[in-house]
Amino acid sequence: MPTADPAALAFLQSRRSRPAKTLCPPVPDAEELRPLLTAAARTPDHGKLEPWRFIVIDKAAMARMARLVDARGAALGLPDTDIAKGRSQFDQGHLAVAVIEVQKPSPKIPPLEQTYSAGAVCLALLNAALAAGWGANWLTGWPSHDRGFMEEGLALEPHERIAGIIHIGTETTAPPERPRPDIDRIATWL
Incomplete structure (x- = not known):
């Protein structure tokens, strides 16, 4: 019989991004x-x-990122509403960790598996922050997919991209609950 960790399982079953x-x-x-x-x-x-690395974004860097979102949004001809939404995470943020996917050549590990690993790092960081008592949220948005933003704002190389930006801080309000998937509807047993 396996040794259970009921507290860890309860945490994972009830975790909620802030x-x-x-x-x-x-x-x-x-x-x-x-x-x-x-x-x-x-x-x-x-x-x-x-196939990943971290870039810690502090409050001063958040202000620089917000200004860059304005510049990139204007250069791309985006509507003001899209620019405002793209910069809001940087205007409101106090600390975040950008998880950077770093594609590495490999004869055995396909690029897609490296992408999966980078996404798993995002979730692991989010859950670690929550387990440590912090509030945390995984965000992306159009700036995270814009090469100009990635290169100018984070000095990313052509083989790198943003997998996610994990905001971490002190939660000020209880997060709202939301509907969860019906396991019987989405699970197939073979």
Whole structure:
């Protein structure tokens, strides 16, 4: 019989992201953030390629990112509403970790599996932050998919892209519950 960890299972069954706009200071400092990054880096990684890395975005960097979203949105000819929505996470953010997918050449590990691993890092970081008592939210949005934003704002190389931006802080309000999937509807037993 396996050894169960009921507390961990209960956490995973009840975990809930916190809306990024409700996250305020205090935020984790470097010493508090390091164990969360360590937990995220324990994600499944076929071939031990480490096809991801982290960029910590502090409050001062958030302001720079918001200005860059304005510039990139204007250069792309986006509507003002799209620009405002794209910059809101940086206007309201206090600390975030950009999880960067780093595609690495491999004869055995296809690029898609590296993408999956980077996505798993995002979820692992989100869950680590929540388990440590912080509020956290995984965001993307059009700036995360814009090469100009990635290259100018985060100095990403052509083989890198943003997998997610995990905002971390102190939650100010209880998150609203939302409907959850019906397991009997989405699970097939063979």
